[in-house]
Amino acid sequence: MNQRQPEQVEVIHRINRIKKKVAPDGNMGAPGFINPDHIKNAQGIIDDGEDTYKKEIASALKQLSTEWAKAKTSPDTSKEVTKEIYRLANYIKDMASTYEYELMDYFGHSLRKFSDQIDVQNKAHQTIVQAHIDVMGVAYSQNIKGQGGEMAKELKLIVGKAIAKYSSED
C-alpha cells in the first residue's frame, strides 16, 4: 500500500510592516492604541446618524419597489431582479442593524432569506414579497426604532401570516 505523501506546507513569518509604521517611537513591543476619544467620536457618527439612515433606507425602499414592479411586469429580467432584491434587503438589514432599528433589521433579514427562493411568477411569492415591502414602508414612515412595541408585533404578524399561508401553496 502506498504511503500518503505529506502536504508541502510552508509557514511564513512576515515582518510586521504596519506595526513598524505606527509604533510610537519605533517601540514594536508597545500595544497598538487608538485614542478612546476618537473611538467615541467615531461611534458618535453612528449615534447621530439618524438622517443618514433615513436617507439611505428611503432610497433602498424606493429601489426595492421599482425592482419588484419590474420583476412582475418583465419576467425575463426576474433573475437579475431577484439578485437585486437580495442585495437591497441585505443593505437594509445592514443599515438597520448598525443604526439599531431592530424592526427594519428583522424585515430586511426576513426578505433577504426569502429572496433566495423567489419565483416572480408564483402568486404566493408575490404576496410574501409585497408584504415585506409594505411592512418595511410602515416601519420606515412610522420611524419605529428598537423593538417597536405593539405596532412592531402587528407588522411581524402580517409578514409571518403571509409566509405561513402562502409558503404552503407553493
Added chain:
Amino acid sequence: MADLMTSMLREFNVGKIITTCSVQDAKEAVNLRNINAPPSNHIDIVITDLLPPQEDGLKFMEWLRTHDEESVRFLPILFCSAHANMRIVLSGRDTGATEVMVKPLTAEKLAHRLLHIIDKPRPYIKAPSFFGPDRRRQMTSEQKTERRTLKQKDMKVSHESEAA
C-alpha cells in the same frame, strides 16, 4: 456603508483612506499603490464587505491572495459581513481573511479588529489548497486534540528578513 466606515476611520486618524465603489476600482487602487511604488505609499490594510449576492468580496480576496506580487498577496484583510452565519464566516476565513467582522458595525468593534491586525499578526500558511493567514486561533476547552495533522517537522518555516 462604505461612507460610514470611511468617516469612522477618519475619526480614528488612521492616515490616508481610499474608498472605492467597485471591486474593479479596488483592484486598480491596490495595483497602483502596492506595485512599483515606495513602501510608504503602500496600502496597509484592505477592508472589504462580502458584497452579496454575487459575494464579490470573496472573489476580491481570492484575487489578492493569488496575486503575483508579495506586496499585494500578503496584505492584511478585514472581511466584513452582515451575515452572521457560520458558512459566510468560514468562507471569509478560508479565502484568506486576516480578521472577520460580523456587522452591525460599531466603532469599538472596528477599532478592536484593526488593533488586532496590527498587534497580533499571524503567520501565513502556504499549502497546496490554501494560502492566507494561519486559520488556527486558539484551542478551545472542548477541543482536546490538535486538528492540524501535519507535524512541525513536516512544515517548512521561513522568516522574512529585514533586507527583503
